[in-house]
Amino acid sequence: MTDLRVVDVAEAQLDSVWEVRIRSFGPGGDRDEWRKTALRFIADGRYLGVVDGDQLVAAARIWPFEQWWGGRRVPLGGVAGVVVAPEYRGQGVGSLLMRGVLQRCVEKGYPLTALYPATTVLYRHLGYEFAGGRYKFSFQAADLRTLGGKGTAVRKASRADAELFLQLAGKSHETRRSNGPLIWPTSEIESWLEDEDNFAYVADDGFVVYNWSDGNLAVDELVAGSEETARALWATVGSGASIARTVHAYCPPFDPIHLLAEHEAEGDARINRWMLRLVDAPTAIAGRGFPEGVVLEADLRIDDPELPTNTGDWHLSVVDGVGRLTPSEPSSDALRLGPRGLAALYAGTPLTALRGAGLAAGGAATADSALDAVFGGATPYMLDYF
Structure with a gap:
């Protein structure tokens, strides 16, 4: 496998993508409808693959979403249909593909990207972290009728x-x-x-x-x-x-x-968890809504090996519901975060949990409660599986 490279999927390669998809997810779905949808992704440069020579061995597509954060809309690339041929798994092909996806999200101007993981190992390695869930509750129909x-x-x-x-x-x-x-x-x-x-x-x-x-x-x-x-x-x-x-x-x-x-939802509520990653940290902060009346000034040190433009010393300022992340001088009081910790913080995960998982370190002793107040809020959720 000396000729692995990321490419834009072409219409002529869709039969190969379908074959890898069947081997990855099993049979099912309407092939003609899938192909019609795939062509829209191809036309807009949102379908990427990995080829070994001339053979397509992996693929993923990017949905052009927006996502609500703090009551404001932030552009988001929704990563879906990530498939790798069985004989190429465990050899870094998935990581190569997802690095291409991250770069395409940069090119498309998505400050955020999200996905439902089939495995957490690959996506955490590339900076994704759990941010919320898709909740399914069951109620008695007769209750609702009345x-x-x-x-x-x-x-x-x-x-x-x-x-x-x-x-x-x-x-x-x-x-x-x-x-x-x-x-x-x-x-x-x-x-x-x-x-x-x-x-x-x-x-x-x-x-x-x-x-x-x-x-x-x-x-x-x-x-x-x-x-x-x-x-x-x-x-x-x-x-x-x-x-x-x-x-x-x-x-x-x-x-x-x-x-x-009248009656509580049944006890078998189902939760599908989804993962988030910041692609462009300053733009993601500027796009997000924050609580009115909460003021924060804090220094951050972000280390993002996959997206170096996020790496560096930053000053986070939140005033009147608006956030700004601007370059700053190094500070001994800076909160240190990698991309996983940054994504989890953005989604409202408490600092005590991030510190307990080794995803946050340092920072001013009095800053944790202020950061929790700024990024906290309604439980993050999605209604859709993509």
Whole structure:
């Protein structure tokens, strides 16, 4: 393997990518639909591969997302479909591919990148760390049916409502100062609303998208700007209680439904954890929202072997909900972080946990509580698996 190199995947290589994908994830999926999606990634330079000579042996694609942090939108490259041919695993091919992905995220201007890991070893080695979860709760459908909200007008949604959905979700996440939810391209939302397997309803200040799942119902997303709208939309889903005993719902652990439903969610809540990495630390800090009224001045020393532009001495300033990370002189009071510690801090992991895991060291004795206050907030979560 002397001729391994990272390349942009070409249309002629998609059959090879599909073969490696089947060997990596097993059979399944619609090949024609997968190919149509892959061509969009290729056209925008967001599909990368590794070749050995002329043979494609690994591939990954990058979704063009934005992500909410502190109630503000930050561009994010969502890494998905990472596959390596079985005979090339354990030989550094995955690391080579992901280094190419990181560089492409730099070129595309994504200050953040995230993924759902099949293995943590590879991604931690390259600076990713756990930042949040995708939570799936199960409720009794009959409970939801009786929540009320009958005075709220709810109508069936269509493809034409895609922009309205984005506006309603944006207003909700800004108000809640959400951490973690993704903003998908409008074309993807239009596609979901066209899918006859999805049931979408909209009110003046909210919407719901749900579908059938093995004889039960599953809520992909429910946004409500008021109690009455929340009751009306959940009751719409619960109206299927004569057929479906259970409603599975992807929502954060602090969603109002946990306070509205008469019975507690079932005890088998499922969590898929996702990992985050800062690609451009100053831009990621500048894009993130911070609590109003909290002021912080702190020195950081970042050591990022994969992305040297993040490495150095920095001064972190947070005032009036806005953060700035600027180059500074070395300080004996600097908090020392690698890319994993920086990602975890950005996502609100307490300094005591970072220190206990060896991901943070040094720093002024009084700074930890201030950093926790600045980066803390709502539990980071995603609703989507990509």
